[in-house]
Amino acid sequence: MALASVIGVGSTKYGKLPSTFIELVTQAATEALSDAGIGPDEIEGMYLGNFAGESFIGQNHLAAYVASALGLQGVPATRVEGACASGSLAIRQAIFAIKSGFCKRVLVIGAEKMTSLPTSGVTHVLAQASNKDLEVNAGLTFPGVFALAAQRHMYRYGTTREHLAAVAVKNHDHALLNPKAHLHKKISMEEVCGCPDMVAAPLNRYDCSLISDGASAMVLCAPELAGDYKQPIIDIIGSAQASGEFEIFASPELTSFPAARIAAEKAYEMAGVQPNDISFAEVHDCFTIAEIIATEDLGFFKPGEGGPAALAGKTRLCGSIPINPSGGLKAKGHPVGSTGVGQGVEVIYQLRGQAGERQVQDARIGLTHNIGGSGGTCTVHIYKRREQN
Amino acid sequence: MALASVIGVGSTKYGKLPSTFIELVTQAATEALSDAGIGPDEIEGMYLGNFAGESFIGQNHLAAYVASALGLQGVPATRVEGACASGSLAIRQAIFAIKSGFCKRVLVIGAEKMTSLPTSGVTHVLAQASNKDLEVNAGLTFPGVFALAAQRHMYRYGTTREHLAAVAVKNHDHALLNPKAHLHKKISMEEVCGCPDMVAAPLNRYDCSLISDGASAMVLCAPELAGDYKQPIIDIIGSAQASGEFEIFASPELTSFPAARIAAEKAYEMAGVQPNDISFAEVHDCFTIAEIIATEDLGFFKPGEGGPAALAGKTRLCGSIPINPSGGLKAKGHPVGSTGVGQGVEVIYQLRGQAGERQVQDARIGLTHNIGGSGGTCTVHIYKRREQN
Numbered sequence: 001m002a003l004a005s006v007i008g009v010g011s012t013k014y015g016k017l018p019s020t021f022i023e024l025v026t027q028a029a030t031e032a033l034s035d036a037g038i039g040p041d042e043i044e045g046m047y048l049g050n051f052a053g054e055s056f057i058g059q060n061h062l063a064a065y066v067a068s069a070l071g072l073q074g075v076p077a078t079r080v081e082g083a084c085a086s087g088s089l090a091i092r093q094a095i096f097a098i099k100s101g102f103c104k105r106v107l108v109i110g111a112e113k114m115t116s117l118p119t120s121g122v123t124h125v126l127a128q129a130s131n132k133d134l135e136v137n138a139g140l141t142f143p144g145v146f147a148l149a150a151q152r153h154m155y156r157y158g159t160t161r162e163h164l165a166a167v168a169v170k171n172h173d174h175a176l177l178n179p180k181a182h183l184h185k186k187i188s189m190e191e192v193c194g195c196p197d198m199v200a201a202p203l204n205r206y207d208c209s210l211i212s213d214g215a216s217a218m219v220l221c222a223p224e225l226a227g228d229y230k231q232p233i234i235d236i237i238g239s240a241q242a243s244g245e246f247e248i249f250a251s252p253e254l255t256s257f258p259a260a261r262i263a264a265e266k267a268y269e270m271a272g273v274q275p276n277d278i279s280f281a282e283v284h285d286c287f288t289i290a291e292i293i294a295t296e297d298l299g300f301f302k303p304g305e306g307g308p309a310a311l312a313g314k315t316r317l318c319g320s321i322p323i324n325p326s327g328g329l330k331a332k333g334h335p336v337g338s339t340g341v342g343q344g345v346e347v348i349y350q351l352r353g354q355a356g357e358r359q360v361q362d363a364r365i366g367l368t369h370n371i372g373g374s375g376g377t378c379t380v381h382i383y384k385r386r387e388q389n
Numbered sequence: 390m391a392l393a394s395v396i397g398v399g400s401t402k403y404g405k406l407p408s409t410f411i412e413l414v415t416q417a418a419t420e421a422l423s424d425a426g427i428g429p430d431e432i433e434g435m436y437l438g439n440f441a442g443e444s445f446i447g448q449n450h451l452a453a454y455v456a457s458a459l460g461l462q463g464v465p466a467t468r469v470e471g472a473c474a475s476g477s478l479a480i481r482q483a484i485f486a487i488k489s490g491f492c493k494r495v496l497v498i499g500a501e502k503m504t505s506l507p508t509s510g511v512t513h514v515l516a517q518a519s520n521k522d523l524e525v526n527a528g529l530t531f532p533g534v535f536a537l538a539a540q541r542h543m544y545r546y547g548t549t550r551e552h553l554a555a556v557a558v559k560n561h562d563h564a565l566l567n568p569k570a571h572l573h574k575k576i577s578m579e580e581v582c583g584c585p586d587m588v589a590a591p592l593n594r595y596d597c598s599l600i601s602d603g604a605s606a607m608v609l610c611a612p613e614l615a616g617d618y619k620q621p622i623i624d625i626i627g628s629a630q631a632s633g634e635f636e637i638f639a640s641p642e643l644t645s646f647p648a649a650r651i652a653a654e655k656a657y658e659m660a661g662v663q664p665n666d667i668s669f670a671e672v673h674d675c676f677t678i679a680e681i682i683a684t685e686d687l688g689f690f691k692p693g694e695g696g697p698a699a700l701a702g703k704t705r706l707c708g709s710i711p712i713n714p715s716g717g718l719k720a721k722g723h724p725v726g727s728t729g730v731g732q733g734v735e736v737i738y739q740l741r742g743q744a745g746e747r748q749v750q751d752a753r754i755g756l757t758h759n760i761g762g763s764g765g766t767c768t769v770h771i772y773k774r775r776e777q778n
Binding site for chain 2: 046051052054055057058059060061063064065067068069072073074075076077078079080081082083089092093095096097098099100101102125128129130131132240241242243244245246247250258259262372373376377
């Protein structure tokens with residue numbers, strides 16, 4: 001049964017952009033409203049996913065700021081934050097607002113303006129998603145967290161440098177087909193494996209996602225109203241979220257995010273589907289190892305088989321389960337608060353058959369997987385194209 | 390009809406406290422769970438209202454942090470932010486989570502640790518709730534915003550220095566009866582009117598709310614389950630939120646917050662009650678003028694009559710419509726993210742008849758009014774004691 005339906009989507013290009021935060025948001029929201037064929041006056045609620053406007057742009061209370069700029073005076077506007085999963089949490093709250101009967105049509109926006117700070121500043125801001133006292137002050141930032149996961153995955157399952165590289169090469173290839181991706185740069189296995197710019201061993205520069213600006217938006221409505229709008233109807237049939245241990249040292253294992261497994265299980269159950277029913281997925285590849293773990297946590301591959309599957313091409317656009325057709329966080333870009341919504345936007349394009357050169361064949365059911373911090377916040381959403389009568 | 394029911398509440402003392410953020414949250418949440426007679430394992434969702442953890446304590450992703458610390462692994466935990474209304478937005482999302490059928494029991498926490506920064510730093514962080522480029526950089530911070538409102542209210546309605554002072558004196562008096570209030574200090578009309586410490590004319594030091602640390606918590610459940618718990622049942626019968634103009638210069642008037650009026654109207658309609666059905670209210674008195682405006686926006690008094698009503702004692706504990714029996718933001722304290730939840734906690738104590746020396750007589754229906762920024766985010770909630778069969 002549909003929880004809510006998506007009737008409009010929009011997104012800025014992701015990248016190092018000259019636009020201000022409010023310009024990015026306005027562009028994405030306007031495109032989504034236009035895509036739905038409605039005006040701001042038909043919106044009854046607004047959610048904004050944003051991680052760190054305070055630090056990145058020196059502006060807080062951003063939902064009200066955005067509502068005011070978009071002409072949504074009178075409409076409830078709420079910012080939600082869950083680190084890199086902020087966008088997906090915004091989608092979830094919109095679903096709740098609709099399913100509870102409070103709202104008929106809700107605008108969801110995810111946005112982050114990151115490139116206003118130098119890279120060292122961005123790393124510091126991102127690190128606030130982990131435990132400041134017990135992790136950051138001990139020198140651990142996110143590249144280190146995921147390097148630990150990669151080392152452990154290699155030790156436990158025999159995952160190799162080439163497995164990680166295959167994820168990077170594939171996502172760069174996919175991004176070449178996505179006009180809105182941050183990077184359009186083909187890379188080779190040799191370049192990735194031989195890259196001398198080590199970030200945190202074994203992760204080098206090509207294993208890391210990007211620092212991007214960007215905004216994405218979706219218009220959701222009550223399922224029974226979806227037929228009133230012009231686009232092919234996409235229903236959200238599963239939405240789950242779980243919290244994990246906040247600190248990586250407290251996690252029972254480093255090769256899986258337990259909360260992602262919980263969220264996946266709940267979302268599958270809610271949607272009444274199995275992993276092998278999923279046509280494709282947008283997953284949280286903040287680092288290459290994270291995509292491998294995601295494909296295992298989601299049940300697409302058994303633990304330890306994610307790396308070999310990537311190397312064998314199973315997760316490519318033409319593979320058995322295409323992963324990150326958009327290019328992912330790795331090459332499409334990762335404007336933190338926007339990412340979860342951007343994943344949803346890609347799923348909508350794919351399920352509508354509007355994904356152009358990167359179209360997944362026979363895309364029927366799409367999944368998004370979005371995590372915050374070291375797996376402290378994990379979400380899974382499942383979308384399905386509604387069959388025409 | 391009840392949207393959700395409150396089965397447990399808890400709160401720290403508000404004030405300049407030695408406790409860390411996580412200690413404050415743990416204390417409030419533990420008290421609320423104990424008050425409800427349930428353990429963390431019965432909680433199916435958690436919302437945290439927090440305004441500026443990034444700036445105040447250098448820690449973001451706080452909902453996951455708190456969930457992990459409270460033993461809520463597996464449970465969805467989401468931070469919501471709407472400036473000084475963050476706590477009320479958290480309550481609203483919890484209502485949605487319950488009413489949508491996603492959760493049966495939800496823990497709502499509001500918390501802020503502010504006194505880690507010097508006052509100038511706090512002012513800077515709070516100012517991020519208004520427009521940085523167009524207001525803050527022009528020198529306008531919140532005392533200035535509310536001073537403009539006071540000047541205009543005086544000009545338009547003849548509101549006087551004594552009217553403002555009456556609010557401060559009353560709220561200090563009420564706080565004397567609240568063991569958890571930040572300030573326990575009786576003040577006189579003469580002291581307030583003659584105070585030489587001008588902040589932004591006509592507002593002096595006694596017209597301003599406090600910089601406080603604190604956390605408050607509530608456990609909400611589906612209305613049909615409320616009878617299973619030990620406390621007298623309090624139902625939430627109205628919940629409304631509206632966005633106003635983000636910048637004070639864009640507001641159509643300075644003597645009222647249009648979004649507060651919209652939220653009040655919707656909440657009354659949802660609850661099926663009128664202003665004169667309300668037994669008492671906790672309102673957003675960040676400055677004395679704000680309480681006067683609130684009592685007018687909520688329909689307790691006509692525009693311009695809020696000041697005279699306060700001076701006449703109508704808003705005292707023994708008056709016709711007691712306002713801020715807790716002492717309000719002015720004297721109970723204003724740990725920003727906690728405030729909205731703390732208002733709710735006070736309403737619950739009052740409706741249960743557990744408010745001790747500050748008990749409002751015949752308290753049957755209570756209201757909370759919580760605003761963020763210059764009225765960019767406004768919320769109204771209405772609570773009612775369930776009649777026993």
